[in-house]
Amino acid sequence: MTRDLRHDLYAALAAALLVVTAVLVGSAIQRRDGTLRVGWPPLLAIWDPHVGPGTPAALAVAALVVAYGPALAARLPWRALLLTTWAAGLAWTWSLALVDGWQRGVAGRLTTRTEYLRAIDRFHDIPATLADFTHHILLGTPDNWPTHVAGHPPAATLTFVLLDRAGLGGGGWAGAWCITVGTTAALAVLVTVRTLADESLARRAAPFLVLAPAAVWVGTSADGYFTAVAAWAVSFLALAVTGHRPAWTGLASGLLFGLTVYLSYGLTLFAVIAGTVLLLGRHRARTLPFLLAGFLVVPVAFTAAGFDWWEAYRLLVPRYYQGVGGIRPYGYWVWANLACTVLIVGPATVAGLRRTVSTLRASGRPDRTARHLDRSGRRLDLPGVRLALLVLAALLALLVADLSGMSKAETERIWLPFAMWLLPACAWVRGARGWLAAQGVLALLINHLLMTWW
Numbered sequence: 001m002t003r004d005l006r007h008d009l010y011a012a013l014a015a016a017l018l019v020v021t022a023v024l025v026g027s028a029i030q031r032r033d034g035t036l037r038v039g040w041p042p043l044l045a046i047w048d049p050h051v052g053p054g055t056p057a058a059l060a061v062a063a064l065v066v067a068y069g070p071a072l073a074a075r076l077p078w079r080a081l082l083l084t085t086w087a088a089g090l091a092w093t094w095s096l097a098l099v100d101g102w103q104r105g106v107a108g109r110l111t112t113r114t115e116y117l118r119a120i121d122r123f124h125d126i127p128a129t130l131a132d133f134t135h136h137i138l139l140g141t142p143d144n145w146p147t148h149v150a151g152h153p154p155a156a157t158l159t160f161v162l163l164d165r166a167g168l169g170g171g172g173w174a175g176a177w178c179i180t181v182g183t184t185a186a187l188a189v190l191v192t193v194r195t196l197a198d199e200s201l202a203r204r205a206a207p208f209l210v211l212a213p214a215a216v217w218v219g220t221s222a223d224g225y226f227t228a229v230a231a232w233a234v235s236f237l238a239l240a241v242t243g244h245r246p247a248w249t250g251l252a253s254g255l256l257f258g259l260t261v262y263l264s265y266g267l268t269l270f271a272v273i274a275g276t277v278l279l280l281g282r283h284r285a286r287t288l289p290f291l292l293a294g295f296l297v298v299p300v301a302f303t304a305a306g307f308d309w310w311e312a313y314r315l316l317v318p319r320y321y322q323g324v325g326g327i328r329p330y331g332y333w334v335w336a337n338l339a340c341t342v343l344i345v346g347p348a349t350v351a352g353l354r355r356t357v358s359t360l361r362a363s364g365r366p367d368r369t370a371r372h373l374d375r376s377g378r379r380l381d382l383p384g385v386r387l388a389l390l391v392l393a394a395l396l397a398l399l400v401a402d403l404s405g406m407s408k409a410e411t412e413r414i415w416l417p418f419a420m421w422l423l424p425a426c427a428w429v430r431g432a433r434g435w436l437a438a439q440g441v442l443a444l445l446i447n448h449l450l451m452t453w454w
Contacts, residue, residue: 004358005430008351012438015342015350022339029332036409037324040450042336043343044410048451054098054105055448061092062211062440069207070432078199081206082187088210089183097179097219099447106175109220109454114147116157116222117174123161130154131306137315139322148222150319154307155262155298156222175220182224185420186210188231193424195238196280196390198383201427208426211436213443214344217413221454226263227417230270233257234421237274237291241281250287254294262298265313266406267417269397276393280386317406325408333408340411341398344419346442348435352425356391359384359428387424394421413454 019042026041039046065088076084097105111117122143123129136143137150144150149157160174168177186209193202218224233256240250257274260267278284299309320326342350363385398418401407407414429435446452 002430004355008354008429011354012347012350015347018335019339019342022336026332026336029329035327035329036332037328038409042333042339042409043412043446043450043452044454045450045452047449049449050099050451051448052099052101052105054095054100057091057095058099058444058447061088061095062437062444064088065092065207065211066433066436066440069210069436070204073203073206078194081203082190085186085190085206085210086183089186089215090179092210093179093183093215093219096216096443096447097175100451102172104451106179106220107171109171110160110174110178110222111171116146116148116160117171118146119149119157120161120164120169123158126158126161127305130302133307134312134315137312137319139319147323151316152264153262153309153312154302155259156226156264159222159225159263178222178225179219181228182218183215183228185218185224185228185231188228188235189420189424192231192235192238192277192390193387193427195235195242195244196277197387201383201387201424204427204432205424207432207436208348208439209420209423211439211443212344212349212423213346213439213446214416214419214423216443216447216452217344217416217454221413221416223264223413223416223454226260226267227420229256229263230260230267230417231420233260233270234273234277237277237287238281240287240291241278241283243283246283246287247290250290251294254291255297256294257291258295258298262302262309264417265316266401266414269401270417272397272400273390273393273421276389280389320406325406328408330405330408334402334405337402337407337409337411337415340409341415341419341422343442343446344412344416345422346439348426348429348439349422351429351435352427353391353395353422355428356388356425359388360392384428387427391422391425394418398422410453412452 022042023040026036026038030036030038030041038044069088072084073081099105109115133154135141136145138144163169163173163177186206189209190202190206193205218227233253236249236253236256240246240253257270260270278287281287302309359381363381398415401415401418426435
């Protein structure tokens, strides 16, 4: 066993111990006073070993990705790799969702009393509803919004309203939308890594983007859809700042970033990732005007319709503490949230994050044999450094969200948009099949031993 592999295993073991500690401590707190308000800490789930119609397919997809994923990722033409990644991601996510059956796993997920579809009937007059939106955020106000509607800007709910008006109403279509769109996030990440770093790193990361445990919550939660919107915003920005039609890609990026912050207040933290991408590109000055022009479209449209984003966020904070957010203890969740993150990104990503830090540290060591050298003789693995900075930007955004106290529990879905950008760190691990197997086994165990809320 090499020294690097041993250190990777140590990192994965430390992460596993964090999860075990969160389970044991959380279970004790929940039994004592019930303040965590989750059934199987640190996840919003209950212990419920089961199999379902998706089980055979999930096992088959996991086995195929482990056996053939790395080789196919290395040799497929780029466009074929993107299509294969999406197809495999769809198969993996759908099969995991269907382990719980059609109704519990897909059609019923977004129709519960806290979810978006419960408010669709109140959007008969969309401009009037948007203008009146903030009057129903706080508990105690007349006809206050369901939890998820109140907790997000109205673009989230409006998405499902428009689906309904297009004839795709009900929980089944809503779930299919979230899975279909959500699984495209992997493609956006691959395009970004190839654009900012290099193609070989993107290819090595591809199987891990397919077999991520995060797929358990992409199917089916609206946060999977949010993840894809934010990911494509970053991807178009990467294309713009590297000179790929900066006018059009900059506009597309801005438009999607504008939509992102009207889907979820917390995704304003994507400014950290966007700022990093801007710094890594040479065409910042050309891109910025188009980026800003595109970004203004969604805020101007919602503001013209009467929705005040800042006022809504101001009201959301007390609404958060009126509900379970005011009961759940910060002292537990500020570190247990990180255990949730381990469960959605898996042990391979933990090992990859260790190597991410090592890559940055190594870039400052004297080494005359390195591929790139600066004037002082320090080695500069430019693609590796670029990928490391992108991954660490996502980690920083996630940590800020954690410290804010506005993400206590349920981060297995809330942090999906940030977690997606940690997964490319898997490009650095060695022994890809073994790590892929660990990723798949973790997802299968979660989905078959627990009944998750999403």
